[in-house]
Amino acid sequence: MMNIWKKYKSTSFVLKMSVAFLLGILFGIIFRQQASIVAPLGTLLIHLLSLVAIPVIFLTVVLAVNKMNITKLGRMGGKLILYYVATTAAAVLIGLGLALWINPGENLSLPNVQVDKPTTPSFSDILLQIVPKNIFAAFTAGDLMAILFLAIIIGVAISSMRFSTDKKMKEYGTMLDTFFTALNEMFYKILQGVLLYAPIGIFAISASAFGGQGWSTIQSLFKFTAVFYIGILLLWVFVYTAFLKLSGTPILSFFKETKEAYTTAFFTSSSIASLPIAIQSAKKAGVSETTANFALPLGAVFNSDGGALRMGVSLVFAANITNLALSPTDFLIIILIGTLLSIGTAGVPAAGLVTLSAVLSMFGLPLEIVALIAGVDAIIGMAGTASNVIGDIVGAAVVDKSEKKRAA
Numbered sequence: 001m002m003n004i005w006k007k008y009k010s011t012s013f014v015l016k017m018s019v020a021f022l023l024g025i026l027f028g029i030i031f032r033q034q035a036s037i038v039a040p041l042g043t044l045l046i047h048l049l050s051l052v053a054i055p056v057i058f059l060t061v062v063l064a065v066n067k068m069n070i071t072k073l074g075r076m077g078g079k080l081i082l083y084y085v086a087t088t089a090a091a092v093l094i095g096l097g098l099a100l101w102i103n104p105g106e107n108l109s110l111p112n113v114q115v116d117k118p119t120t121p122s123f124s125d126i127l128l129q130i131v132p133k134n135i136f137a138a139f140t141a142g143d144l145m146a147i148l149f150l151a152i153i154i155g156v157a158i159s160s161m162r163f164s165t166d167k168k169m170k171e172y173g174t175m176l177d178t179f180f181t182a183l184n185e186m187f188y189k190i191l192q193g194v195l196l197y198a199p200i201g202i203f204a205i206s207a208s209a210f211g212g213q214g215w216s217t218i219q220s221l222f223k224f225t226a227v228f229y230i231g232i233l234l235l236w237v238f239v240y241t242a243f244l245k246l247s248g249t250p251i252l253s254f255f256k257e258t259k260e261a262y263t264t265a266f267f268t269s270s271s272i273a274s275l276p277i278a279i280q281s282a283k284k285a286g287v288s289e290t291t292a293n294f295a296l297p298l299g300a301v302f303n304s305d306g307g308a309l310r311m312g313v314s315l316v317f318a319a320n321i322t323n324l325a326l327s328p329t330d331f332l333i334i335i336l337i338g339t340l341l342s343i344g345t346a347g348v349p350a351a352g353l354v355t356l357s358a359v360l361s362m363f364g365l366p367l368e369i370v371a372l373i374a375g376v377d378a379i380i381g382m383a384g385t386a387s388n389v390i391g392d393i394v395g396a397a398v399v400d401k402s403e404k405k406r407a408a
Contacts, residue, residue: 016198021202095314100316
């Protein structure tokens with residue numbers, strides 16, 4: 001028994017995840033609706049990853065900000081936002097271009113399903129959400145924007161204490177830095193244990209997803225799904241590779257070193273849950289600890305290239321179903337809205353459906369289309385999340401190279 005356990009632990013993480021995913025698909029196809037019996041095992045994995053992810057997000061940002069001065073913090077943040085806007089706009093354009101060429105949605109009809117229109121928050125609501133009433137409320141609600149805000153101000157406070165001229169204040173700052181570093185290491189230790197369970201959870205997630213939907217649903221929306229996956233491939237091959245090339249990052253070794261991050265994101269469909277693994281992978285690919293700890297949590301909240309690409313494809317898909325002719329002005333609006341809404345899409349499963357509902361309502365398109373797309377949301381979400389995560393790591397690598405060249 002011990003030999004089997006040792007063999008399991010030493011087996012490649014990606015191999016374990018891939019085998020579990022394929023076995024889950026097979027289980028789902030064979031047992032169909034009954035496959036949902038294993039769904040709690042998948043939910044347990046998401047809960048475990050989320051349990052570790054929230055503290056890791058907070059602690060890594062505190063430690064990253066703690067080690068930077070305010071000027072560097074602002075400079076890096078500005079570069080990352082510009083990168084997010086560029087890649088998100090490129091993703092929407094790719095999605096629109098492919099969808100207009102291949103025309104998914106032809107000969108499809110709307111299901112008789114009602115979808116409630118989501119409420120769009122005002123600017124003041126968003127601002128008040130960023131600043132929580134108290135520290136515990138932010139963590140209890142899992143509000144990432146509020147958690148990031150807290151991490152940044154705490155990191156700045158510790159940094160000012162560590163570099164204070166007051167000896168006592170400097171001592172307290174060093175103590176706090178050591179405390180947060182130790183806590184961070186502890187949660188990464190817990191993460192190692194969670195990853196040993198991960199293949200079981202992945203088996204359950206894929207089994208329940210494919211068992212619940214069945215091949216008929218997947219086949220009916222195959223064209224839509226194919227367009228999306230081709231778009232993701234183009235985004236990786238041309239956009240991300242171009243950024244890596246321009247920054248002087250070795251492309252093949254980069255994707256090899258980060259494979260654990262994007263495969264975990266693919267199998268779990270949660271960029272937030274995958275964040276601790278993404279940070280480790282970025283460091284493995286040569287990104288400095290300070291940049292990885294700051295850029296990746298920021299990207300998990302503000303960057304959603306996969307969601308942006310899906311939005312471009314989905315709107316053409318919706319227009320084809322309803323025989324709506326979109327004008328060049330409409331396409332410009334789609335690019336603008338898609339970019340703005342995708343930057344800030346939550347990194348959790350199915351969050352893209354809510355964003356899509358908001359955009360469809362803006363164009364007066366029926367929200368029942370969301371229900372149609374929801375049939376393949378699990379399959380779309382996997383590739384979209386993997387793209388979000390690798391996009392964040394590419395951004396971290398580009399900014400890190402830029403900062404290193406500046407320091408040289």
